[in-house]
Amino acid sequence: HIDTVPEGSLDLWSRPPFSATVEGNKIYGRGSADNGEGVVSSLLILKNLEKERMKYNIGLAFAADEETGSSYGIAQLLDKRIFKHDDLIVVPDSGTEEGNIIEIAEKSILWLKFIVSGKQGHASRPDIAVNATKLGMMFILDLEKKLYEKFNASDSTFEYPLSTFSITKHEMNVDNINTIPGKDAFYLDSRILPQYDIDSVMDFIAELSMSFSQANGVKIQTETIQKEQAPPSTKTNAEVYTLLSKVVNGVLHKEAQPVGIGGGTCAAFFRRKGINAVVWGISVEDTYHKPDEYVVLDYV
Ligand SMILES: [Zn+2]
Incomplete structure (x- = not known):
């Protein structure tokens, strides 16, 4: 190329x-x-x-x-x-x-973008804001951990034998230190062993983001950037x-x-x-x- x-x-x-x-x-x-x-x-x-x-x-x-x-x-x-x-x-x-x-x-490739929407506010009043950056970080870390636990098969044909779930890109949120961000975006790069159906991974992620949103009062939107099921x-x-x-x-x-x-x-x-x-x-x-x-x- x-x-x-x-x-x-x-x-x-x-x-x-x-x-x-x-x-x-x-x-x-x-x-x-x-x-x-x-x-x-x-x-x-x-x-x-x-x-x-x-x-x-x-x-x-x-x-x-x-x-x-x-x-x-x-x-x-x-x-x-x-x-x-x-x-x-x-x-x-x-x-x-x-x-x-x-x-x-x-491996199959799955690139996802998570847009986290909370409520912007003054940094001195976290009690009335919903911090999209903080909750986004909590969500993406929790997601990464649970993906590794759930899709934990190993295949020794591969030079790295496990599926991987890497937190990578993060977008600019606010320009100043004294504003609690109301919106933020996180990206996850997943390389999944061919034995897993990529849609089952997507379903698992959808369930997790739903339950995290409900528990924490944020909206998490998922955008698929790239999704390629591994061929034989x-x-x-x-x-x-x-x-x-x-x-x-x-x-x-x-x-x-x-x-x-x-x-x-x-x-x-x-x-x-x-x-x-x-x-x-x-x-x-x-x-x-x-x-x-x-x-x-x-x-x-
Ligand atoms: Zn190349």
Whole structure:
């Protein structure tokens, strides 16, 4: 994918995020690893192929919008039916430095926004205000705890074996210290193991927010920002997996290992259409989305 996440807080960067700073065998910058490395490596492969010896046709798809849901990216390309069911799809958007990990499964993704409405007031009179920030914080913490308790299954195919429920974005509430906020908004990023139906998680959240609202005199509105049920995983007997694991073995002299991840990639969109896809690369994945993101040039 050719889009990137935003740079985040600039003070956390020790090099400018959009200048591609080269130091030794590394290039620093937002998007250098995620997913510039995959894009450039793919182009270099194309450049170096010995076309007369090829057994397969090859094509590259460059998609935007991957970091924000893909509806204007790979989903559009799939709708235009430019891929066939027996295509061997490799998404170069995840990897390890050893190159032995082949990603075959992803968790369901659920992004929710909670708008908490209370009653704004003077900070000296909490008795007659309803503090949307305080109650929102109580609600989101309670929700996080109960989600972890309820959806606690573990699946060792995944590099992190549990479902995750992360409290992330929080919107600006009031400009001044002496006003009790009457409105606030909190966001939750959930990555749910495929064995759970995402609607059962939504129902559980709806019940909790209802009972919290009633008990505390606030209104909690839930908005769904992204909701993608995990597709069935790519099987390890699929042609794309067996061929790639042969290459990992023959070229890198490593035993390929199938794993599931919590991040969403373009592969899920292929799997949902019944097209086998794997995600593979040689990469320092630990730098994705972080300040001072970098790519090691030897891996490109
Ligand atoms: Zn990516």
